[in-house]
Amino acid sequence: MTWRLWYWGAMSTQIDVMPKCGRGLVLGTLVLLAAAAETSAQAQNKQPDQSGSACAAVAEVREVADGVFVRPGRLAVVFEQAGIANIGFVVGRRCVAVIDTGGSAAEGEALRCAIARITPLPVCYVINTHAHPDHLLGNTALRGPDVTFVGHANLARDLALVGATYLQRAAQAERRALTADDLVTPTRTVRDRVVLDLGARRLELHAYPPAHSTSDLAVLDLASGTLWAGDLVFSEHIPVLAGNLRGWLQALRHLAVLPARQVVAGHGPVSGAWPVAAADTRRYLTVLRDEIKRWLADGGDLWDAQRQLAARERGRWRLSNRYHQRNIAHAFNELEWED
Numbered sequence: 001m002t003w004r005l006w007y008w009g010a011m012s013t014q015i016d017v018m019p020k021c022g023r024g025l026v027l028g029t030l031v032l033l034a035a036a037a038e039t040s041a042q043a044q045n046k047q048p049d050q051s052g053s054a055c056a057a058v059a060e061v062r063e064v065a066d067g068v069f070v071r072p073g074r075l076a077v078v079f080e081q082a083g084i085a086n087i088g089f090v091v092g093r094r095c096v097a098v099i100d101t102g103g104s105a106a107e108g109e110a111l112r113c114a115i116a117r118i119t120p121l122p123v124c125y126v127i128n129t130h131a132h133p134d135h136l137l138g139n140t141a142l143r144g145p146d147v148t149f150v151g152h153a154n155l156a157r158d159l160a161l162v163g164a165t166y167l168q169r170a171a172q173a174e175r176r177a178l179t180a181d182d183l184v185t186p187t188r189t190v191r192d193r194v195v196l197d198l199g200a201r202r203l204e205l206h207a208y209p210p211a212h213s214t215s216d217l218a219v220l221d222l223a224s225g226t227l228w229a230g231d232l233v234f235s236e237h238i239p240v241l242a243g244n245l246r247g248w249l250q251a252l253r254h255l256a257v258l259p260a261r262q263v264v265a266g267h268g269p270v271s272g273a274w275p276v277a278a279a280d281t282r283r284y285l286t287v288l289r290d291e292i293k294r295w296l297a298d299g300g301d302l303w304d305a306q307r308q309l310a311a312r313e314r315g316r317w318r319l320s321n322r323y324h325q326r327n328i329a330h331a332f333n334e335l336e337w338e339d
């Protein structure tokens with residue numbers, strides 16, 4: 001697989017992460033370099049972007065498969081830093097689908113500008129993988145008369161419950177006023193499975209019962225075998241449980257058999273081989289489930305569970321000090337009254 005790394009305005013370069021063997025490598029590299037130079041030239045010609053507005057910032061994106069671009073997020077806590085989720089887009093023959101838009105209008109705008117520099121095709125879909133603010137507060141920058149916002153059937157309900165709080169926190173973080181209009185809800189919903197056509201390129205969307213959150217959607221790009229798992233898969237960043245532990249394990253079982261070759265996790269490195277890239281998330285959730293059930297069977301309390309599990313998992317994940325205790329409390333609460 002070859003990753004192209006784009007630095008807007010200055011240069012473009014590429015990194016061969018897992019180069020193919022033999023003569024194909026040299027040829028493939030030359031072709032990609034030529035393509036990179038061509039796209040870079042196209043980028044220069046497109047300033048300002050197609051909408052006519054100048055771009056204050058342009059997201060740095062990596063092409064992880066042909067026509068599949070990811071803006072890597074940084075490992076940090078929501079609202080403490082910007083740009084923390086992996087977000088991106090898929091380019092078809094007819095149009096572009098954006099998958100998550102980031103935690104602010106500025107992030108969404110930078111992504112929109114990155115798209116405009118890569119392709120003249122319009123954005124037709126904005127897909128939100130779930131209701132968390134680091135994935136969807138950039139929606140407002142992608143609005144347009146021909147843009148359909150796509151989300152889980154529960155997404156609008158979830159945003160109705162917590163959207164005002166998101167806006168309040170975002171307003172504090174950004175030091176500007178935000179209104180309900182800054183929260184964009186889906187105009188098309190997914191209850192089970194939906195296929196979107198981008199022109200000679202289809203995306204298969206799968207909606208899940210409560211798992212990481214209560215509105216999780218996974219997106220499979222059938223052309224490249226790239227699975228956008230949203231926060232159903234974490235890598236390096238500790239998984240954050242805000243939905244249902246058992247439901248999450250069930251969703252991972254479903255995802256594991258999809259015909260994907262690589263995954264874009266919600267947080268962590270931008271891509272990993274599928275399904276092995278989900279192994280850490282699955283292991284963590286399985287340990288939570290089994291250990292807490294054992295404590296419950298033995299009459300143990302939440303305090304014991306938090307103390308002992310915290311010791312075991314410390315050091316395995318980034319940000320575990322921020323989320324691990326919370327995950328234990330959430331799982332304990334869920335499993336306490338179940339068989």
Ligand SMILES: [Zn+2]
Binds near residue numbers: 231
């Ligand atoms: Zn999330």
